[in-house]
Amino acid sequence: xxxxxxxxxxxxxxxxxxxxxxxxxxxxxxxxxxxxxxxxxxxxxxxxxxxxxxxxxxxxxxxxxxxxxxxxxxxxxxxxxxxxxxxxxxxxxxxxxxxxxxxxxxxxxxxxxxxxxxxxxxxxxxxxxxxxxxxxxxxxxxxxxxxxxxxxxxxxxxxxxxxxxxxxxxxxxxxxxxxxxxxxxxxxxxxxxxxxxxxxxxxxxxxxxxxxxxxxxxxxxxxxxxxxxxxxxxxxxxxxxxxxxxxxxxxxxxxxxxxxxxxxxxxxxxxxxxxxxxxxxxxxxxxxxxxxxxxxxxxxxxxxxxxxxxx
Numbered sequence: 001x002x003x004x005x006x007x008x009x010x011x012x013x014x015x016x017x018x019x020x021x022x023x024x025x026x027x028x029x030x031x032x033x034x035x036x037x038x039x040x041x042x043x044x045x046x047x048x049x050x051x052x053x054x055x056x057x058x059x060x061x062x063x064x065x066x067x068x069x070x071x072x073x074x075x076x077x078x079x080x081x082x083x084x085x086x087x088x089x090x091x092x093x094x095x096x097x098x099x100x101x102x103x104x105x106x107x108x109x110x111x112x113x114x115x116x117x118x119x120x121x122x123x124x125x126x127x128x129x130x131x132x133x134x135x136x137x138x139x140x141x142x143x144x145x146x147x148x149x150x151x152x153x154x155x156x157x158x159x160x161x162x163x164x165x166x167x168x169x170x171x172x173x174x175x176x177x178x179x180x181x182x183x184x185x186x187x188x189x190x191x192x193x194x195x196x197x198x199x200x201x202x203x204x205x206x207x208x209x210x211x212x213x214x215x216x217x218x219x220x221x222x223x224x225x226x227x228x229x230x231x232x233x234x235x236x237x238x239x240x241x242x243x244x245x246x247x248x249x250x251x252x253x254x255x256x257x258x259x260x261x262x263x264x265x266x267x268x269x270x271x272x273x274x275x276x277x278x279x280x281x282x283x284x285x286x287x288x289x290x291x292x293x294x295x296x297x298x299x300x301x302x303x304x305x306x307x308x309x310x311x
Contacts, residue, residue, distance in 0.1 A: 033247055037235070040300075041231075044228075044235065044299050047299040048227070070121070071123055071138070075252045076139060077138055078141070079141055086143055086245075088115070090143065091115065093260070096109075097258070139233050139248075140233050141235070141248050142225050142236070144235060145239075147302060153268075159194045169191055172191025174191070178207075196281070203289060235300065241260070246259060274307075286308050287310045290308065
């Protein structure tokens with residue numbers, strides 16, 4: 001029988017090499033970033049699924065639930081802002097992006113102007129079909145932070161600064177009335193010396209949650225942004241704020257002329273500060289407070305802090 005001529009052995013690598021194009025360092029970095037963001041998305045999805053009873057209490061969202069979702073029509077972006085997670089700078093960026101040339105430098109926009117609701121369009125201002133279309137086709141993102149660090153940041157900003165009299169009156173007086181035995185008349189009138197322990201006791205008090213929703217500065221991210229109902233394309237983190245923000249701007253196609261404002265805030269709340277604030281909180285109260293913010297810890301992959309004495 002005639003022997004078949006041996007075929008030259010094909011290089012297996014050659015056969016598949018089109019699957020492995022050589023990546024430039026920048027491309028490699030971007031593909032690694034894409035994998036990281038996919039992992040963050042998966043973490044949210046898995047947490048929503050595992051805690052479906054708790055995370056999907058609400059079957060359907062109403063326009064009223066969408067007040068924190070800022071819309072930029074021109075670049076088809078939706079940003080859910082979370083107070084105490086660089087939201088002033090991101091609102092400034094959204095004003096530049098949606099301002100059609102009105103602003104060019106985000107840092108020229110005064111902070112108080114960034115928080116004027118009329119300066120930005122939010123998703124609840126649209127009709128239901130318009131809302132659904134935007135949720136389906138726009139790029140949606142949010143930024144998160146270690147939950148207790150965010151909480152201490154909110155406390156320091158709202159209750160220890162003398163100028164925040166509206167918060168002292170609205171919340172401080174109520175907290176002192178409920179949580180402080182033998183409060184002085186002045187403390188009850190001014191509400192400007194709330195202790196962190198009193199703030200925590202107020203947050204875990206079932207009466208507080210029955211009475212009204214938490215203020216946005218200490219409301220959970222899952223209640224503000226509804227990540228179990230809205231599938232965010234990107235979850236940015238405060239710990240990697242600059243990289244994540246610039247990645248969002250790159251995907252939005254604006255990184256050529258817009259960068260996230262870099263700044264080092266000397267007053268920033270740190271992990272060490274947070275540890276200190278929790279020193280005086282009883283193990284029982286720490287455990288109850290962790291339960292309130294548990295979904296934020298799990299969903300955004302923050303481990304239980306070392307300083308916590310959970311029961």
